[in-house]
Amino acid sequence: MTLNSIVANFQTFKLVDLLDILIIAFLIYQLLGFVNRTRAGQLAKGALIVMAVYLVANILNMRTVTWLLNSLLQVGLLTLVVLFQPEIRRALERMGQTDQWAYRFFNKNRYNDTSLKGAWRSAIIAICDAAERFSETKTGALIVLERNTNLSEIVRTGTPVNSAVNLEVLGTIFYEGTPLHDGAAIIENGRIKAAGCVLPLSNNLDLGKDMGTRHRACLGIAENSDAIAIVVSEETGIISMAKNGVLMRHFDRQTLYTRLVDEMIPKETASEKSAAEGWKARGKRLLNWVNNKEEDEQQ
Numbered sequence: 001m002t003l004n005s006i007v008a009n010f011q012t013f014k015l016v017d018l019l020d021i022l023i024i025a026f027l028i029y030q031l032l033g034f035v036n037r038t039r040a041g042q043l044a045k046g047a048l049i050v051m052a053v054y055l056v057a058n059i060l061n062m063r064t065v066t067w068l069l070n071s072l073l074q075v076g077l078l079t080l081v082v083l084f085q086p087e088i089r090r091a092l093e094r095m096g097q098t099d100q101w102a103y104r105f106f107n108k109n110r111y112n113d114t115s116l117k118g119a120w121r122s123a124i125i126a127i128c129d130a131a132e133r134f135s136e137t138k139t140g141a142l143i144v145l146e147r148n149t150n151l152s153e154i155v156r157t158g159t160p161v162n163s164a165v166n167l168e169v170l171g172t173i174f175y176e177g178t179p180l181h182d183g184a185a186i187i188e189n190g191r192i193k194a195a196g197c198v199l200p201l202s203n204n205l206d207l208g209k210d211m212g213t214r215h216r217a218c219l220g221i222a223e224n225s226d227a228i229a230i231v232v233s234e235e236t237g238i239i240s241m242a243k244n245g246v247l248m249r250h251f252d253r254q255t256l257y258t259r260l261v262d263e264m265i266p267k268e269t270a271s272e273k274s275a276a277e278g279w280k281a282r283g284k285r286l287l288n289w290v291n292n293k294e295e296d297e298q299q
């Protein structure tokens with residue numbers, strides 16, 4: 001492409017071309033966000049790897065691999081649509097909800113949102129208090145703390161709650177005999193979003209025989225998302241936590257608190273810290289200047 005043809009292309013560039021580019025950029029942004037957030041995203045990443053292998057095999061003229069992947073890719077698109085059907089349906093549904101659009105644009109990393117620090121801190125205190133109480137009274141409980149993976153599919157399986165997290169509400173939810181005590185409570189942005197939710201069960205064969213479906217559900221959600229899940233055993237009162245497909249056991253109130261704060265409340269980065277300190281120093285200097293000025297005027 002010569003310089004002249006590039007200049008010629010720019011000369012014919014119209015407003016509608018800009019709109020064209022913006023729409024494609026928006027679609028790619030949404031697609032990347034979708035791949036990043038949802039459980040189906042893991043599958044999409046796998047599909048991308050298969051496509052990359054196919055391209056390399058094609059370039060290197062590897063006939064058997066190319067033939068095999070060719071046959072796979074022919075049905076691949078249809079398979080992806082079938083596999084992602086619930087996600088695609090929900091994504092289309094959400095496109096009609098303008099508040100969700102704004103949310104996506106301004107909240108790239110929801111659990112990392114520093115403005116939610118306070119909400120998460122009080123939620124964690126309440127969760128730890130409740131876990132200790134449940135452990136003492138041998139009350140079964142399952143609590144999921146949402147991070148970046150969107151758990152709205154799971155939330156839909158339960159009953160909406162939308163309440164602040166406190167000991168009383170958690171105690172009521174998991175009180176045996178209430179309709180919501182079966183299933184999991186989902187905490188989103190430091191608030192209880194829903195209760196009585198059904199989680200995917202883990203197939204992990206290493207899970208001890210003493211652990212039944214509550215613990216499998218706890219591990220299952222941690223295998224299928226980046227959420228943190230806490231389970232209190234009705235039989236033994238043991239408090240466990242699952243993260244990234246690993247179940248850790250024997251927490252007490254303090255160790256649970258330390259771990260949850262570590263996982264859920266983002267630490268200030270050095271630049272954020274220095275920026276905050278910079279503003280503090282500037283504020284102090286301004287205050288000193290005002291005080292000095294007042295003293296000068298009085299003299």
Ligand SMILES: Nc1ncnc2c1ncn2[C@@H]1O[C@H](COP(=O)(O)OP(=O)(O)OP(=O)(O)O)[C@@H](O)[C@H]1O
Nearest residue numbers: 140182183198199211212213214215217233234235
């Ligand atoms: N898929 C699921 N999602 C959420 N909760 C579930 C799911 N499956 C089971 N549960 C919860 O687990 C309870 C059954 O627990 P079960 O005794 O089988 O498990 P457990 O791991 O041995 O727990 P515990 O030690 O508390 O007895 C159900 O009453 C329900 O509340």
